[in-house]
Amino acid sequence: MGILVNKNTTVLIQGITGRYGSYHTRLMLDYGTKIVAGVTPGKGGLEVHGVPVYDTVEEAVNNHDIDASIIFVPGPFVKDAALEALKNGIKLVVIITEHVPVNDALHIMEVARRQCATVIGPNCPGIINPGETKLGIMPGHVFKKGKVGILSRSGTLMYEISSLISDSGLGVSTAVGLGGDPIIGMTMVEALRRFQCDPETEAVVILGEIGGSSEIDAAQYIKSEFSKPVVAYFAGRTAPKGKRMGHAGAIVSGEADTIEAKEKAIKNAGGRVAHIPSEIPLILKEVLEK
Amino acid sequence: MKLHEYQGMDLFSKYGIPHPPYHLISSVEELVYIKNALTFPVVVKAQVLVGGRGKAGGVLFAKDFDELKKAVDELLHKKIKGKTVRKVLIAPKVNVEREYYLGITLDRRAKAPVVIISEAGGVDIEELAKTAPEKIITFHPYTTLELMPFEIREVAKKLGFPKEDMPALADIAAKLYRLFREKDALLAEINPLARVDGRLMALDSVVIIDDNALYRHPELPSAEDEENTPLEKEAEEADIAFVELDGDIGVVGCGAGIVMASMDLITYFGGKPASFMDLGGGATKDKTVKALEILNKKQGIKSIFMNIFGGITKCDEIAKAIVEFLKKTPDAPPVVVRLIGTNDDIGRKILADNGIKAYMNMEKAAKKAVEIAYERRGQ
Numbered sequence: 001m002g003i004l005v006n007k008n009t010t011v012l013i014q015g016i017t018g019r020y021g022s023y024h025t026r027l028m029l030d031y032g033t034k035i036v037a038g039v040t041p042g043k044g045g046l047e048v049h050g051v052p053v054y055d056t057v058e059e060a061v062n063n064h065d066i067d068a069s070i071i072f073v074p075g076p077f078v079k080d081a082a083l084e085a086l087k088n089g090i091k092l093v094v095i096i097t098e099h100v101p102v103n104d105a106l107h108i109m110e111v112a113r114r115q116c117a118t119v120i121g122p123n124c125p126g127i128i129n130p131g132e133t134k135l136g137i138m139p140g141h142v143f144k145k146g147k148v149g150i151l152s153r154s155g156t157l158m159y160e161i162s163s164l165i166s167d168s169g170l171g172v173s174t175a176v177g178l179g180g181d182p183i184i185g186m187t188m189v190e191a192l193r194r195f196q197c198d199p200e201t202e203a204v205v206i207l208g209e210i211g212g213s214s215e216i217d218a219a220q221y222i223k224s225e226f227s228k229p230v231v232a233y234f235a236g237r238t239a240p241k242g243k244r245m246g247h248a249g250a251i252v253s254g255e256a257d258t259i260e261a262k263e264k265a266i267k268n269a270g271g272r273v274a275h276i277p278s279e280i281p282l283i284l285k286e287v288l289e290k
Numbered sequence: 291m292k293l294h295e296y297q298g299m300d301l302f303s304k305y306g307i308p309h310p311p312y313h314l315i316s317s318v319e320e321l322v323y324i325k326n327a328l329t330f331p332v333v334v335k336a337q338v339l340v341g342g343r344g345k346a347g348g349v350l351f352a353k354d355f356d357e358l359k360k361a362v363d364e365l366l367h368k369k370i371k372g373k374t375v376r377k378v379l380i381a382p383k384v385n386v387e388r389e390y391y392l393g394i395t396l397d398r399r400a401k402a403p404v405v406i407i408s409e410a411g412g413v414d415i416e417e418l419a420k421t422a423p424e425k426i427i428t429f430h431p432y433t434t435l436e437l438m439p440f441e442i443r444e445v446a447k448k449l450g451f452p453k454e455d456m457p458a459l460a461d462i463a464a465k466l467y468r469l470f471r472e473k474d475a476l477l478a479e480i481n482p483l484a485r486v487d488g489r490l491m492a493l494d495s496v497v498i499i500d501d502n503a504l505y506r507h508p509e510l511p512s513a514e515d516e517e518n519t520p521l522e523k524e525a526e527e528a529d530i531a532f533v534e535l536d537g538d539i540g541v542v543g544c545g546a547g548i549v550m551a552s553m554d555l556i557t558y559f560g561g562k563p564a565s566f567m568d569l570g571g572g573a574t575k576d577k578t579v580k581a582l583e584i585l586n587k588k589q590g591i592k593s594i595f596m597n598i599f600g601g602i603t604k605c606d607e608i609a610k611a612i613v614e615f616l617k618k619t620p621d622a623p624p625v626v627v628r629l630i631g632t633n634d635d636i637g638r639k640i641l642a643d644n645g646i647k648a649y650m651n652m653e654k655a656a657k658k659a660v661e662i663a664y665e666r667r668g669q
Binding site for chain 2 (some may be wrong): 012076099100101102103104105106109110125137138139144152153154155156157159160161162163180182183207209211212213214233235236237238239240243244245246247248249250276277278
């Protein structure tokens with residue numbers, strides 16, 4: 001179980017012949033991900049690590065059953081690639097690429113909404129169901145199967161905390177990197193809805209950061225509907241106002257963007273807040289034993 | 291990328307949004323060339339990329355040429371909120387009959403552009419949102435393609451704007467929206483949008499362009515960004531995300547989230563971070579050396595906390611970089627390394643062979659970096 005993907009999820013790689021795309025295709029294949037096809041315009045007919053490459057997504061879906069696509073193409077080409085996947089009926093699109101123009105992201109999300117498709121990212125590490133499959137660039141070996149769902153705006157922080165939770169013996173059901181951009185597809189609330197319906201997930205860890213209001217929205221949802229324990233950790237407490245901290249979305253511009261506001265919202269919703277990473281597994285054990 | 295006021299005004303011109311004529315100069319000597327074209331009184335505005343410019347003394351008035359010379363001289367020798375004034379804008383001082391606020395920005399939650407309108411122009415809109423939210427209307431355009439005049443008419447009706455301003459307001463809003471979309475703006479703001487002699491015009495501009503979309507806008511001016519320090523610029527050129535902070539412990543890592551978390555840990559243990567430095571994923575040895583060299587140029591750093599969780603990044607590359615950096619720069623502050631992840635066994639051996647201890651636990655490493663900084667502060 002877990003959310004969004006499982007060991008039978010069939011995957012298309014857009015941008016499979018690029019350096020980055022082909023490297024991660026190999027790592028995903030090694031992990032067990034069912035990659036059935038790749039697309040790079042102009043490179044149709046090639047093979048990458050045994051995976052057939054097509055010029056168009058249309059050809060790929062005509063020749064294979066495809067559940068999900070992962071996009072590795074450079075920023076300026078992401079809109080084209082994502083809309084091509086959506087037009088051809090792919091219902092889960094994971095955009096790994098960083099530096100996607102905001103207007104392009106808006107456009108992609110508008111079409112995805114119309115198609116009832118799910119987009120993860122852009123600028124994200126992807127999704128992993130430990131031991132089953134990974135659709136992304138995370139180091140698979142630090143994730144062990146278990147009962148904690150993880151949601152993160154940051155990639156490396158997700159690896160760090162997942163590793164702590166895996167080592168603590170609790171393990172991870174699914175970890176989703178939602179992305180560090182101002183406009184992202186799947187939000188925390190949408191991801192929490194999925195975790196609510198996943199019997200394998202017994203608790204959820206939210207890894208938030210400064211900027212935006214997604215954690216505040218998540219807190220509202222937790223308060224009204226979410227029934228599983230939530231532990232949150234926020235990065236950027238010491239970030240100065242008005243300065244962008246690496247992620248395009250990580251900038252404090254108003255009061256709702258601050259860690260204080262986010263922590264307060266989570267606590268008001270009955271969630272727990274960890275102040276340093278090592279507290280997360282300790283709090284998880286405490287809330288799961290109740 | 292934030293545009294200067296005058297650059298925003300030039301964009302407004304291209305889109306047919308009226309604004310008073312202006313002159314731009316960068317020295318008192320240039321005044322003679324525009325002397326005959328001026329109608330006094332005039333307003334003199336420092337072109338710096340800071341908020342609250344007026345309150346910080348960046349806007350002056352002059353009723354004759356002598357006063358103008360003085361005002362220009364004063365502004366060009368002044369720092370506004372730490373920023374050097376390189377250019378000033380001179381425009382006729384106008385009689386404002388009425389002021390509006392008009393802004394278009396991005397609503398992250400709704401994933402759509404949002405239009406913000408208020409009658410209380412000229413004020414800090416964020417402040418107004420707190421004190422008098424009923425004076426502001428925000429809405430998402432009915433279609434993202436275009437902002438329709440009826441949408442503005444509806445708002446004007448609700449806020450009780452005078453009828454005579456409605457056509458011009460709708461026209462300017464539609465043009466500003468087109469600019470916002472076509473130029474990949476994250477914010478396009480006119481504050482105030484003023485009625486002067488019965489005509490609406492922009493008396494200021496704030497335009498921020500999406501950095502990720504700059505590649506498709508070669509027509510846009512570069513903003514001579516004074517927001518970044520020289521070291522931050524040097525880092526940017528090397529594709530390293532770097533923000534200087536006022537503490538004395540350098541913080542370096544791979545990934546924005548982990549670096550922010552590392553800064554927080556340093557603070558948690560009683561230290562003060564001197565940097566946010568993100569090498570990004572898959573940093574090579576050379577890039578890492580470059581990053582450490584840039585950080586080392588920053589004054590007053592007592593220790594460096596390097597927190598590496600290698601996913602895409604290979605720990606042996608990082609270890610080689612640290613060894614090379616310390617060999618090249620014997621007077622560098624002590625580097626406390628936390629190294630875990632891909633190839634960490636090789637990386638740790640490289641460090642051990644050079645007498646450098648590598649931590650596995652990031653909290654222990656952060657604490658150590660704080661202790662070292664504390665000890666060295668006394669020296």
